Amino acid sequence: MSSDRKQSIPDTVDLGLQSDCGSCFGLCCVALPFAASADFAIDTDLRTRGFSGCTVFDCFGAGQKVSQVTFGGQDWRQAPGTARQMFDVFPVMRQLHELLWYLAEALTLPAARPVHADLRTALEKTERFTCGSAQELAELDVPAHRGEVNTLLLRTSELVRRAVPGRKKERRGADLMGARLKGAGLRGANLRGACLIAADLTGADLRTADLIGADLRDADLGGADLTGALFLTQAQLNAAKGDAATRLPAALSRPAHW
Structure with a gap:
């Protein structure tokens, strides 16, 4: 280009x-x-x-x-x-x-x-x-x-x-409400439309994961790495929980309540 x-x-x-x-x-x-x-x-x-x-x-x-x-x-x-x-x-x-x-x-x-x-x-x-x-x-x-x-x-x-090395998880539309995914390797995963309400994603690797339409209400993203996450919106972040250690895509802001 x-x-x-x-x-x-x-x-x-x-x-x-x-x-x-x-x-x-x-x-x-x-x-x-x-x-x-x-x-x-x-x-x-x-x-x-x-x-x-x-x-x-x-x-x-x-x-x-x-x-x-x-x-x-x-x-x-x-x-x-x-x-x-x-x-x-x-x-x-x-x-x-x-x-x-x-x-x-x-x-x-x-x-x-x-x-x-x-x-x-x-x-x-x-x-x-x-x-x-x-x-x-x-x-x-x-x-x-x-x-x-x-x-x-x-x-x-x-x-x-x-382009992400390794096998990527396919969890499109999955019901992961309250799931224990602390430290999970979800790099490049397909989480389109997944229900992640109140899921424990602390320390999870979500780099380049597709999060379009994923429900992150009350999901714990403390220390998670969301660098390059695809189609993540500010509204999804605002609905989740996180902390100063959560790594975000450059285009999005850390919610004030984290």
């Missing part, structure tokens, strides 16, 4: 994938089907008051995109007639922005170079969808588009993990 090509790859800031709650009309509180639970203490300092679900949720910038672009800054609270449509569009936009996040990451991975052209095409297509009208977004076949993108992300994962 040429240096010009590398420089043309948009990052998460360029794509507006960083949440800006000040530019949103509180859509995550009113537009998503959250129910009162241990994570969302009521249906609408958050962590200390019991709102841990709110602190780990990430809209990937979808909230401000819907508020300021799709609806041109028209607040549903001042224009109640827009509320229903805005609430319907927000979950669609969030899914598209999440896909943009994964595609942008995939384009930074040298091992995925064989599919970079297809990844870029998918990213540009997804970005065009996010700029559509409210009606176009509401009518979008999101599952079909996710399927297309997922095929590319799977190929990306295979290409990157193939």
Whole structure:
């Protein structure tokens, strides 16, 4: 890949994938089907008051995109007639922005170079969808588009993990709730969609593991090595437990509550 090509790859800031709650009309509180639970203490300092679900949720910038672009800054609270449509569009936009996040990451991975052209095409297509009208977004076949993108992300994962020496564990979609995986060798493992709620992953080697969609709520990542973990998001980290010894991908931040 040429240096010009590398420089043309948009990052998460360029794509507006960083949440800006000040530019949103509180859509995550009113537009998503959250129910009162241990994570969302009521249906609408958050962590200390019991709102841990709110602190780990990430809209990937979808909230401000819907508020300021799709609806041109028209607040549903001042224009109640827009509320229903805005609430319907927000979950669609969030899914598209999440896909943009994964595609942008995939384009930074040298091992995925064989599919970079297809990844870029998918990213540009997804970005065009996010700029559509409210009606176009509401009518979008999101599952079909996710399927297309997922095929590319799977190929990306295979290409990157193939370079990891040794036999890789295949635990896609596995039920590992509460599993004792202290010090486990999971380098290059496929943990896509795995349930790792409250799992003990202290000191585990998760380098280059595929963690897309893995549920890390209350998982203990103390001292774990997540360097180069694939498709890990800030929301997943925020939902987990960790410490100063946990090694993270460069693009992500250590949660304040660790």
